[in-house]
Amino acid sequence: MSTETSNTTSRLEKWLSAFVALDRRWIFLALASVVVFFLIFPVTMPVTVSEQVRAMYEAIEALPAGARVHLSIDYGPGSEAELWPQHIAILRQLFEKDCKVICSSLWTDGPPMIEKGFAVVLSDLEREGKRKVRGVDYVNLGFKAGDRVAIAKIGSSFKETFPTDYQGNPTSKLPIMQGWDTYRDIDLLITIAVGDPGAVEYIQQAQSRYNVPMVAGVTAVISPQLYPYYQSRNLKGFLGGLAGAAEYEKLVGRPGYATRGMIIQSAVHLLIVGLVLAGNFAQFLLWYIQRKKGLRL
Amino acid sequence: MRNRIPVLISAFVGIFMILKYFSTAATIKRVADELEQWGVVTLSFSIVLGVLNLIKINLKAVMERKKDWGYKLLLLVSMFTMMIAGGIKWYREETLAQSGDGSTTAIKNTLFDFMFDHVYFPLSATIFALLAFYVASAAFRAFRAKNIHATLLLVAAVIVMIGRVPVGGAIWSGFPWLQEWLMTWPNTAGQRAIQIGAAIGMIATGLRVIFGIEKPYLKG
Numbered sequence A: 001m002s003t004e005t006s007n008t009t010s011r012l013e014k015w016l017s018a019f020v021a022l023d024r025r026w027i028f029l030a031l032a033s034v035v036v037f038f039l040i041f042p043v044t045m046p047v048t049v050s051e052q053v054r055a056m057y058e059a060i061e062a063l064p065a066g067a068r069v070h071l072s073i074d075y076g077p078g079s080e081a082e083l084w085p086q087h088i089a090i091l092r093q094l095f096e097k098d099c100k101v102i103c104s105s106l107w108t109d110g111p112p113m114i115e116k117g118f119a120v121v122l123s124d125l126e127r128e129g130k131r132k133v134r135g136v137d138y139v140n141l142g143f144k145a146g147d148r149v150a151i152a153k154i155g156s157s158f159k160e161t162f163p164t165d166y167q168g169n170p171t172s173k174l175p176i177m178q179g180w181d182t183y184r185d186i187d188l189l190i191t192i193a194v195g196d197p198g199a200v201e202y203i204q205q206a207q208s209r210y211n212v213p214m215v216a217g218v219t220a221v222i223s224p225q226l227y228p229y230y231q232s233r234n235l236k237g238f239l240g241g242l243a244g245a246a247e248y249e250k251l252v253g254r255p256g257y258a259t260r261g262m263i264i265q266s267a268v269h270l271l272i273v274g275l276v277l278a279g280n281f282a283q284f285l286l287w288y289i290q291r292k293k294g295l296r297l
Numbered sequence B: 001m002r003n004r005i006p007v008l009i010s011a012f013v014g015i016f017m018i019l020k021y022f023s024t025a026a027t028i029k030r031v032a033d034e035l036e037q038w039g040v041v042t043l044s045f046s047i048v049l050g051v052l053n054l055i056k057i058n059l060k061a062v063m064e065r066k067k068d069w070g071y072k073l074l075l076l077v078s079m080f081t082m083m084i085a086g087g088i089k090w091y092r093e094e095t096l097a098q099s100g101d102g103s104t105t106a107i108k109n110t111l112f113d114f115m116f117d118h119v120y121f122p123l124s125a126t127i128f129a130l131l132a133f134y135v136a137s138a139a140f141r142a143f144r145a146k147n148i149h150a151t152l153l154l155v156a157a158v159i160v161m162i163g164r165v166p167v168g169g170a171i172w173s174g175f176p177w178l179q180e181w182l183m184t185w186p187n188t189a190g191q192r193a194i195q196i197g198a199a200i201g202m203i204a205t206g207l208r209v210i211f212g213i214e215k216p217y218l219k220g
Helices: A002-020 A024-040 A051-061 A077-096 A110-127 A147-156 A199-210 A223-231 A241-252 A257-296 B004-022 B026-063 B069-098 B111-142 B148-164 B166-171 B174-210
Strands: A068-074 A100-105 A138-143 A188-193 A214-218 A237-240
Touching (some): A002 A257, A024 A257, A051 A077, A051 A188, A051 A241, A077 A110, A077 A214, A077 A241, A100 A110, A110 B111, A147 B026, A188 A199, A199 A214, A199 A223, A214 A241, A223 A237, A257 B111, A257 B148, A257 B166, B004 B026, B004 B174, B166 B174
């Protein structure tokens, strides 16, 4: 009887040790299976809107028609999964509010993302019979090197910082750029950013210096950094990652890419939490068995 | 003398940048704006410097057939292809802009657009997406309740991970609230402490550079 118990314990110990040191390829396989499964069989999840997302939506909704908005697209294709849905939802809302959208980027791969955003939203609007004109209703000022210094310079003169737009047209001649030049003339500053330079740098160099109203859309890893600025009202609101984008899609009434992604993100989060808890349980059980063995010896 | 001039330049620039923040005097604003413009131009040159350095290092490795020279050759070919495609697009748009017909239409479907959309875009997104797999594997190994601090981290991570996604609210309605509380209060307190600490450090470093006590620009 005693030998049988000992064999069972030994088997359990072996199994637990194997699980604690689980080959990462099994984790990769489980993760891929979950993602592929929910891509094939999508399920719509109920989305609850958080306070900071609602505050951002209301800040944009409060803009009057013709308001000037500086939309800084500070990300590249690498962060497309999280930031593209935010980008599209915000841009569409701005155009629907008839705002003048002035886009620029502090990231080298930002300007093509700006062009892609315009192409997608404008073709949708054209199908609905609304037409926006480049240089009149919107502009892509392109990339500017210099991180913090560039932000400070943009704040004091858009036309000096960007003498031409992304297509090479002199900004001083564009109708959208007439009659204003600094952050004091901007009604809302929005940055959709993946890291540094991004939202924090814009708050430090532009928002706090020119007191320009500001909101931001960032990746989930950056969002914890923005809570102090939201609490101090430097930021009127912000979106964090794909979940923030899904909440925003709910508010603008156009569920899209982010809303569809919520089931995949939920499933992956559950899988990781499940693995972490199982790993801890196995570790604890292993420690308990070994301790008991040690006491018997 | 060789050391004094850079120190004087950095002190002059630093003082004007501080003064611009606190003064409304037109002269100070004009000087500081000009300095900012110089800063942007100088930093733009760092991109050129970076490209030249990349060419120098990789070309040398290819010529000498060093380890992984094939990848380095691929890097150089990709970089030049993208630069040429971007140059052609820029030239066409610049010509259109200078033609004086007032057109502000972007030229679409160029070689640059094709390569950005169909080569760079998917490759970049794929590399970033791979991170999810490594994060899952790292979380499994790292989040172990070995002591009280690690246990606190584990509990907070589990609550935030579950509470941040819609499934959290479906499991227990308290998860989203608990997640939001963790992010709004303990997280904000911690972030603020880090940010204030970093800001004080930056002020101290800035003053040391202005007064010439620290001269990082003279090294290397």
